[in-house]
Amino acid sequence: MLASFDTHLFWQALSSGPYWRGALTALELTAVALSTALIIGFFVALGVLSQRRWVRGFAWSYNWLFRATPTLLQLYFVWDVLPTLWHGFAGSWFTPFMAAWIALSLNEAAYLSEIIRSGLMSVDPGQELAGRALGMSHRSILRRVIMPQAIRIAIPPIGNEFITLLKLTSLASIISLHELLTASTQLTAAKFEYTEPLLAALVYYLVIVSVLMAIQARLERKFTWTSNRRGRRVAPPAMPAVSHDAR
Amino acid sequence: MSLLRATDVSKSYGDLEVLHGVTFDIESGQVKAIIGPSGSGKSTLLRCLALLEEPDRGAVTLGDAPPGPGEVGMVFQRFNLFQNMSALDNVMCGLVEVRRLEKSEARQQARAFLDRVGLADKGAQFPDELSGGQQQRVAIARALVMRPKAMLFDEPTSALDIELVREVLDVIESLAREGMTMVVVTHEMRFAQHVASSVLMMDEGRIVEEAPPDQFFSAPKEERTQRFLSLVE
Numbered sequence: 001m002l003a004s005f006d007t008h009l010f011w012q013a014l015s016s017g018p019y020w021r022g023a024l025t026a027l028e029l030t031a032v033a034l035s036t037a038l039i040i041g042f043f044v045a046l047g048v049l050s051q052r053r054w055v056r057g058f059a060w061s062y063n064w065l066f067r068a069t070p071t072l073l074q075l076y077f078v079w080d081v082l083p084t085l086w087h088g089f090a091g092s093w094f095t096p097f098m099a100a101w102i103a104l105s106l107n108e109a110a111y112l113s114e115i116i117r118s119g120l121m122s123v124d125p126g127q128e129l130a131g132r133a134l135g136m137s138h139r140s141i142l143r144r145v146i147m148p149q150a151i152r153i154a155i156p157p158i159g160n161e162f163i164t165l166l167k168l169t170s171l172a173s174i175i176s177l178h179e180l181l182t183a184s185t186q187l188t189a190a191k192f193e194y195t196e197p198l199l200a201a202l203v204y205y206l207v208i209v210s211v212l213m214a215i216q217a218r219l220e221r222k223f224t225w226t227s228n229r230r231g232r233r234v235a236p237p238a239m240p241a242v243s244h245d246a247r
Numbered sequence: 248m249s250l251l252r253a254t255d256v257s258k259s260y261g262d263l264e265v266l267h268g269v270t271f272d273i274e275s276g277q278v279k280a281i282i283g284p285s286g287s288g289k290s291t292l293l294r295c296l297a298l299l300e301e302p303d304r305g306a307v308t309l310g311d312a313p314p315g316p317g318e319v320g321m322v323f324q325r326f327n328l329f330q331n332m333s334a335l336d337n338v339m340c341g342l343v344e345v346r347r348l349e350k351s352e353a354r355q356q357a358r359a360f361l362d363r364v365g366l367a368d369k370g371a372q373f374p375d376e377l378s379g380g381q382q383q384r385v386a387i388a389r390a391l392v393m394r395p396k397a398m399l400f401d402e403p404t405s406a407l408d409i410e411l412v413r414e415v416l417d418v419i420e421s422l423a424r425e426g427m428t429m430v431v432v433t434h435e436m437r438f439a440q441h442v443a444s445s446v447l448m449m450d451e452g453r454i455v456e457e458a459p460p461d462q463f464f465s466a467p468k469e470e471r472t473q474r475f476l477s478l479v480e
Contacts, residue, residue: 130323134340226373
C-alpha cells in the first residue's frame, strides 16, 4: 500500500471539471486532426504514386518537411509565426485549439500518407485490371475496389497513429490549450502532490485508448470479407510497425 | 464480316517489342483458340483487344468503332475477383458502376447469370471462400452480365487444380454452343480441337499459322507449329 496515497484527492481529480473538459478537448482534437489528416494524407499518397513528376515532387517534399521537423516546433510555428505572416490568422477565431488542429493535421498527414500509400500498393494490380476490363472508371475502381482493400491493410497502423496523436495533443499545452495534461499539472501545482493528479490523468488516457482499441477491433471485423457474420480471425498482410513516439 | 478486329497492332514494353504488327479478326459466333509458348504475345494481344493495353501502332475495332466499356468481356488466368465483394456483388458491380442500373434490377440480373454458371447458391460467398473453379465461373458471370459482344479468355484454366478444369471448360463450351464470339488463349489442346472454329499459333509477337482445328493439329504447315505441338503432346 502506498504510504501517502490520498484516495480522496484522486477521486476529486478524476471527477473534476477541468479533467473532464481536458480529456474531451484531447479527444476532440485527436478526432478532428486525424480526420483532416486522413483526407490530406490520402491525396499526398496519391501524389507520391502519381505519374506526373511535379506532383510526386510536391508530395515527397511535403512528407520530407513535416517528418523532418519536430512536432513541437511545428506547433510553435503555427501558433506564433502564422499570425505575423498572415493577418487572417490574427483574428479571434484562431484559438489554441484551431492552431493545434492545423499543426497536428499537417504533421499527421505526412505519416498517414505513407501508411495509406503502402495500403494502396498492397492491393493486387489484377483488381484494377478486372475493373478496367468491366469498363469501370478510374475513380470508380479506386472507390469501390482499391480503397476498401487498402483500408483493411491500413486500419491497424492508423489505430496506432490515433494513439500517438492522442498523446501528442498534450504538446498543445505549451500553446495554452487546456487539455488533459494541463488539468493535471495545474492540480499538481495547487496541491503540491504529484501521485494522485498524474495517476488520474493516466486513468483517463487508459480509458480513452481502451475504447479506441475496441472500436478498432470492430472496424477490422467489418473489413474482413466473409459470409460468416461473426468474422474469422484473418491476419491481413503484415506491415512494418513504425515507432515515432519521439516526434 | 469481322466483328472484332485488330489491325496491324504493335506493342512494346521499353525495348522489348511484344507484338509486331499483328492483324487478327474474328467473325460473329466464331471461337478462336490461340496457342503458343509463353512470351509469344498471346496475352498482350488479348489485352489490346480488351483495351487494357494501348497499342503503340494499329487499331482495335468492334464492328466499325472502338469497343465501348464492357462490350468486350475479359476473363483472367488468376480470376481477379474483387476480394472485398461477395460473388453476387462482383457480378452486379459492372451493372451498377458502368451501366448505371438500379441496384435491385442489377441484383436480379446478376442472380440470373450466377445461376447460368451453376452458382445460384453461392451469391453470398466471398472469393476466399470459393474454389478456384467456382471463382473462375463467377468471373465469367461478371463479364457476361455486361452483355459483351465478344468474350476473351486468357488461359482461364491454367491456375486451376486439375479436377476443377472441367467445370470451367464446360461453361465456356456451352457459351460456344450459344453462339458467343470468343477468343481463348489456352494450353488445353483437346479443348481447342473440339470447341474452336479455328486455331492460331503465335510466336515472338507474330501469328505464325491459323487453320481449322482438324487441319491445324493433324497437318500443321509451319515448322514452328510442328515443333510446338510435338513438345506439348
